[in-house]
Amino acid sequence: xxxxxxxxxxxxxxxxxxxxxxxxxxxxxxxxxxxxxxxxxxxxxxxxxxxxxxxxxxxxxxxxxxxxxxxxxxxxxxxxxxxxxxxxxxxxxxxxxxxxxxxxxxxxxxxxxxxxxxxxxxxxxxxxxxxxxxxxxxxxxxxxxxxxxxxxxxxxxxxxxxxxxxxxxxxxxxxxxxxxxxxxxxxxxxxxxxxxxxxxxxxxxxxxxxxxxxxxxxxxxxxxxxxxxxxxxxxxxxxxxxxxxxxxxxxxxxxxxxxxxxxxxxxxxxxxxxxxxxxxxxxxxxxxxxxxxxxxxxxxxxxxxxxxxxxxxxxxxxxxxxxxxxxxxxxxxxxxxxxxxxxxxxxxxxxxxxxxxxxxxxxxxxxxxxxxxxxxxxxxxxxxxx
Numbered sequence: 476x477x478x479x480x481x482x483x484x485x486x487x488x489x490x491x492x493x494x495x496x497x498x499x500x501x502x503x504x505x506x507x508x509x510x511x512x513x514x515x516x517x518x519x520x521x522x523x524x525x526x527x528x529x530x531x532x533x534x535x536x537x538x539x540x541x542x543x544x545x546x547x548x549x550x551x552x553x554x555x556x557x558x559x560x561x562x563x564x565x566x567x568x569x570x571x572x573x574x575x576x577x578x579x580x581x582x583x584x585x586x587x588x589x590x591x592x593x594x595x596x597x598x599x600x601x602x603x604x605x606x607x608x609x610x611x612x613x614x615x616x617x618x619x620x621x622x623x624x625x626x627x628x629x630x631x632x633x634x635x636x637x638x639x640x641x642x643x644x645x646x647x648x649x650x651x652x653x654x655x656x657x658x659x660x661x662x663x664x665x666x667x668x669x670x671x672x673x674x675x676x677x678x679x680x681x682x683x684x685x686x687x688x689x690x691x692x693x694x695x696x697x698x699x700x701x702x703x704x705x706x707x708x709x710x711x712x713x714x715x716x717x718x719x720x721x722x723x724x725x726x727x728x729x730x731x732x733x734x735x736x737x738x739x740x741x742x743x744x745x746x747x748x749x750x751x752x753x754x755x756x757x758x759x760x761x762x763x764x765x766x767x768x769x770x771x772x773x774x775x776x777x778x779x780x781x782x783x784x785x786x787x788x789x790x791x792x793x794x795x796x797x798x799x800x801x802x803x804x805x806x807x808x809x810x811x812x813x814x815x816x817x818x819x820x821x822x823x824x825x826x827x828x829x830x831x832x833x834x835x836x837x838x839x840x841x842x843x844x845x846x847x848x849x850x851x852x853x854x855x856x857x858x859x860x861x
Contacts, residue, residue, distance in 0.1 A: 477592055478502045478520065482512035482538065483527040483554070488577070492525065495581060496588075509533025516542060518847055520809045521549060523572075523591050528555040528562065536569060543570040548598050548808050550591035554579060595808070612650055615798050616791035620783045624651065631778050632658035637730070639715075639775045640753040642782030645830035648753040649713060651782060656709040661749055664708025667701050672714035679722045681738050684729075690739020702735045702746045709749045715775065716756035716767060726750075727771045750775065785827040785834060792823045795831065799838040812842055814849040821854045 479501045483489050489505045496503045504519070506512035510532040516524070524542065528535035539551050553566040556577035563574035572591050575584055614625060631638060632655045640648045649668070656666040674682050681691075685700030701710060712718070718726070729735045730750060734743045752775045761767035785792070796814060804811040827833055837858050845853040 476500060476502050477522040478504070479588070480504050480506065480512060480515060480519075480521045480524045482506045482509060482524065482530070482535070484508055484530045485527070488527075488554075492579075495585075499585060501588075509535065509538040512538055513541060516545075517810065520807075522595060523588055524549060524551045525588075526551055526553055528553055528566070536566065539566065539569055539571055546808075546810060548595060550595055552584075552587055552591060598808075612653075613798070614647070614650060614654060615795045616788060617794065618783075618788040618791045620788050621791060624780060624782065627778070627780055628654050628658060631655065633660055635749055636777045637749070637775055638751045638778045638780060639758075639772075640751065640780045640782060641758075642753075642755065643784050643830055644755050645832035646782040646784055647831050648755075648782050649711070651780060652709075652711045652713075652751045652753060655751060656711075659709065659749065661708050665705055666709045666711060667705035668711045668713060669701050670713045672717040676719040676722075679719060680725060683722065684725060684735045684737055686738035687740040690737075694739065697737075700735065700737065702729060702748055703744065705748045706746050707748075709751060712750065712752045714754060715752040716754040716758055716761055720766075720768065723768045723771050727768060727774060730771075730774050785830045789823050792834070793819055795834060796822060796838055799835050800842070803835075803839050803842055807842070809842075812845065812847065812849055814841075815851065817851040818849050818854045821851055821859065825858065 479496055481489050481492050481496075481503060483492075483505075484507055486507070489507070493503045493505060504515060504521075506515055508530050509526075512524075512526065513533060515521075516538075526535045526538055535553055535555070539553065542549060542551055547570065550572035551570070553563075553571045553574045554577055555562065555574075563576075566574050572594070573587050575587060614621065616622075628651065638652075638655060640651050642648050652668075653666065656662060669682060671679060681694075681698065681700065683700050683702055685698045685703060686694050688694055688697045712726075725735070729746065729748075733747065734745050736743055758767050758772050758776075762769045762772060796819060800811050800814065822834075822837070829836070840857055841849045841853055844857050
């Protein structure tokens, strides 16, 4: 259900529009002048705003200017009984979605509102897709550990050195791998990611090296593996500690010779791939328990980068919370919420077993469930264990 705000100093107009739009299934709120409308705009989230031009205290064009500056994605439809062509043109130039003269043609007004809603939805979807496709998330933090990681990335990214990233689940190992790729000489190539823990052991070799048609029962056609897909780019093997020993042997050979062979095939295929790996396990302990090859460990770990847990860098939490407040508000098409000092201090003291992934989920939960300002009471109710 879309939320619509009607701002008009004529009570009869507000009442009529409210009744019609409510009957059409919209949720409607009213403001009697520009100042009241601006207050509601800052407190709540609206999908479309209908705004009169001539009003006391703050006129419609001033409201339009402020609204567009704060959140240009919310369409504002201007309505006026004193309009001329010049007024309409001026309103649209200043950012109005459309202009409707009083008394409004109700069918035209409804069509305009629905078109505005469609545009708003498309704008949100486009923004989210662009962010997902083009944006590499920033590495947030000024702690000594994060500063050291950033400096290491700057040094090793332009090289061809293989890198092993270690750290608990949710600490941002994948983000480190993405930044290494983005700053490398292979940035124009693909970054191909493989979660070794998510692929059954009997399928991991086919996933990495591909297979020929008929090589096993379900191999109904030839498949190109991740090594070939990442040719001239970067292959990121996440959770490498969960890879089977037989797959480890083939990965070792590929690293040594720069060649792979598809499952069921006999042709050697040259591949030019930089391999970055990550794990939440102690690989040397896995070597002792004969779950991981020592020679592969040394091949992978030319450069070692350890990503600390969130509990080890609590001084970065305020920066991260602020960034998540901005990012999630942008995704939702809402104004950014603020968080008070005591609430932020409580988040800093919390035991973050899920690390950054958990923190982002918590911030999203607080945005959804709290009021305009996130308080200590909100943190107590929605975050801290009872």
